[in-house]
Amino acid sequence: MSDSQKNPKVLSDKIIDLLVSNTFQKNGVNVEKAKQKLSDEQKQMLKDLVTDLTSQVNSFVKEQPSQQKKPK
Amino acid sequence: MSEKKWRALDHCDTEKQDAEVLQEGDQEAVTKQDSFEWIIVKDSEDVEVQTTDTQAAVSLQVGIQVAIAVVISLTLGDNDQSKAVVQDLKQFMKTKQRNTQKTVIEGSKHVKVTTTDIDLAVNIQALLQILLAVVAKLDIL
Numbered sequence: 001m002s003d004s005q006k007n008p009k010v011l012s013d014k015i016i017d018l019l020v021s022n023t024f025q026k027n028g029v030n031v032e033k034a035k036q037k038l039s040d041e042q043k044q045m046l047k048d049l050v051t052d053l054t055s056q057v058n059s060f061v062k063e064q065p066s067q068q069k070k071p072k
Numbered sequence: 073m074s075e076k077k078w079r080a081l082d083h084c085d086t087e088k089q090d091a092e093v094l095q096e097g098d099q100e101a102v103t104k105q106d107s108f109e110w111i112i113v114k115d116s117e118d119v120e121v122q123t124t125d126t127q128a129a130v131s132l133q134v135g136i137q138v139a140i141a142v143v144i145s146l147t148l149g150d151n152d153q154s155k156a157v158v159q160d161l162k163q164f165m166k167t168k169q170r171n172t173q174k175t176v177i178e179g180s181k182h183v184k185v186t187t188t189d190i191d192l193a194v195n196i197q198a199l200l201q202i203l204l205a206v207v208a209k210l211d212i213l
Contacts, residue, residue, distance in 0.1 A: 010194045013205070019164065019202070026160065027160065034147040046146070049142075050204065056135075060129060060193070060196065061197060063125070
């Protein structure tokens with residue numbers, strides 16, 4: 001299996017990106033200002049959190065019986 | 073909720089008056105997901121059953137939802153604006169799902185059954201995508 005098959009995107013990144021941008025815009029979020037709010041330590045912490053969740057999701061999706069290779 | 077079983081401690085749920093502290097965490101992520109899966113094996117031998125770990129999936133979902141709320145609250149501050157953003161994203165995260173699946177195996181030999189909860193997997197992946205997009209937008213990754 002190629003990597004893309006292992007982790008199929010259920011929604012296109014563009015749609016999700018649009019959703020997030022739109023939500024920020026709608027609520028008058030200043031993204032540049034928001035970026036500066038995080039300390040390096042917080043950034044690292046969030047980065048770790050996201051990496052951890054991503055790998056958990058990947059292994060959950062892989063574990064799904066439907067995604068497993070059939071021996072026969 | 074017709075399938076809810078009577079529990080001896082049910083009265084605790086309703087009579088609890090001082091549950092305010094518990095409520096706090098709930099604000100962050102609302103996910104309702106009921107899965108009822110029945111697999112009945114009768115008069116059979118050598119039956120192999122493989123099923124989805126719903127519990128793991130649900131905690132993953134909640135984990136991602138909370139992560140989104142944390143990222144937003146850290147970057148935008150704990151104010152009305154950040155609450156509104158989380159609220160808006162929540163519209164997409166809020167999922168209500170009920171899966172009922174019943175599998176009956178009767179009078180069989182050497183059977184291998186695999187059941188999947190596709191909805192759950194798809195949901196989790198979509199949620200993760202939202203988290204990744206938020207994080208990317210805020211230059212965290």
